[in-house]
Amino acid sequence: MDHHVKARGGFTREVESAAHLRQNGICALCGTSLMWGHDHTIPVFAIDDHPGNGWKKEIDNCVIVCHGCWQWAKIDDVHSPSARHEPSEYIYSFGRAKGGGYNEWSVRMMGRAV
Numbered sequence: 001m002d003h004h005v006k007a008r009g010g011f012t013r014e015v016e017s018a019a020h021l022r023q024n025g026i027c028a029l030c031g032t033s034l035m036w037g038h039d040h041t042i043p044v045f046a047i048d049d050h051p052g053n054g055w056k057k058e059i060d061n062c063v064i065v066c067h068g069c070w071q072w073a074k075i076d077d078v079h080s081p082s083a084r085h086e087p088s089e090y091i092y093s094f095g096r097a098k099g100g101g102y103n104e105w106s107v108r109m110m111g112r113a114v
Helices: 013-022 067-075 101-112
Strands: 040-043 062-065 093-096
Touching (some): 062 067
8 A cells, every 4th residue: 555645634644544543543622532434634734835834744734533523623614624723722632641742742833833
């Protein structure tokens, strides 16, 4: 299998799989268990082709949410389909573990906010 093939959300399957593992198989927003194939891979910040934004196609910008959270974000007029939340809201982006990776990631991502 070619891991460079695009998966959902504009990421490669390799990035999508790495995000799923990083999150320990739970939704980055609500923490419920993900059902592979029924979840939604989304970018934290919209993916674009602007020079210097290659990081937007990497794992740092990739989170996976459950269908319920995706539906909620999609219906909510405040949020767009490509960038629903601030990075700090993805409290389960590193699984249920507190601190560590999530804190560092959240600060790094907020620093990248455009």
